[in-house]
Amino acid sequence: MLYKTIDFKKHSDVRGDLVPLEIGAEYNGADIPFDVKRCYFISVPTNDNNAIRGRHAHYDLEQVIICMNGSFILDLSDGKGNQKSIKLDRNDVGIYIKDLVWRELKSFSEDCSILVLASQHYNAKDYIHTYSDFLKEVNK
Ligand code: TYD
Numbered sequence: 001m002l003y004k005t006i007d008f009k010k011h012s013d014v015r016g017d018l019v020p021l022e023i024g025a026e027y028n029g030a031d032i033p034f035d036v037k038r039c040y041f042i043s044v045p046t047n048d049n050n051a052i053r054g055r056h057a058h059y060d061l062e063q064v065i066i067c068m069n070g071s072f073i074l075d076l077s078d079g080k081g082n083q084k085s086i087k088l089d090r091n092d093v094g095i096y097i098k099d100l101v102w103r104e105l106k107s108f109s110e111d112c113s114i115l116v117l118a119s120q121h122y123n124a125k126d127y128i129h130t131y132s133d134f135l136k137e138v139n140k
Contacts, residue, residue, distance in 0.1 A: 002082045003097045006031060006064065010092040019092050021117075033096065034062045034119040041068070041115045044108040053105040057128040059137075062119035064094040065105075070112030075104040079131075079138035088114075102134050 008031050011018040023032040044051055065074060071089035078101055086095060094117075097103065105114070120126065128134045 006094040038118040046110040054103040070109035073107040077102040
């Protein structure tokens with residue numbers, strides 16, 4: 001599985017939208033299918049249309065990536081011929097990925113902000129930084 005799309009329930013009324021995220025590996029009704037140990041958000045400089053983030057893979061990490069505002073493109077590859085380019089532009093959709101998926105985030109709109117939920121604390125050693133090292137790892 002390269003990725004999974006998770007549709008969150010959006011509660012909309014005249015006051016706006018509310019999107020709850022139920023979290024937990026053990027919880028039956030969970031939107032996020034792992035216990036979240038870390039979250040971070042990304043905002044993108046409006047003066048650099050060519051900014052690319054990500055460009056790495058992880059050995060052991062589950063993540064859900066949500067576009068909170070604006071839009072961007074998420075490119076995913078498993079290094080075995082499965083690739084997908086996904087436009088994210090809704091805050092009621094999350095993209096679930098786990099270990100050994102190469103990801104690149106690009107083509108950000110000026111108002112883009114992104115929320116990422118992660119299953120592990122930050123660990124610089126969990127990163128695979130080059131695509132050639134990634135290919136070596138997936139073909140082991
Ligand atoms: P980086 O991995 O380059 O971001 P992206 O994957 O979006 O391209 O991270 C930028 C900096 O932030 C880098 O110095 C590492 C640091 N960082 C943390 O301290 N904690 C985190 O959870 C993350 C994702 C990054």
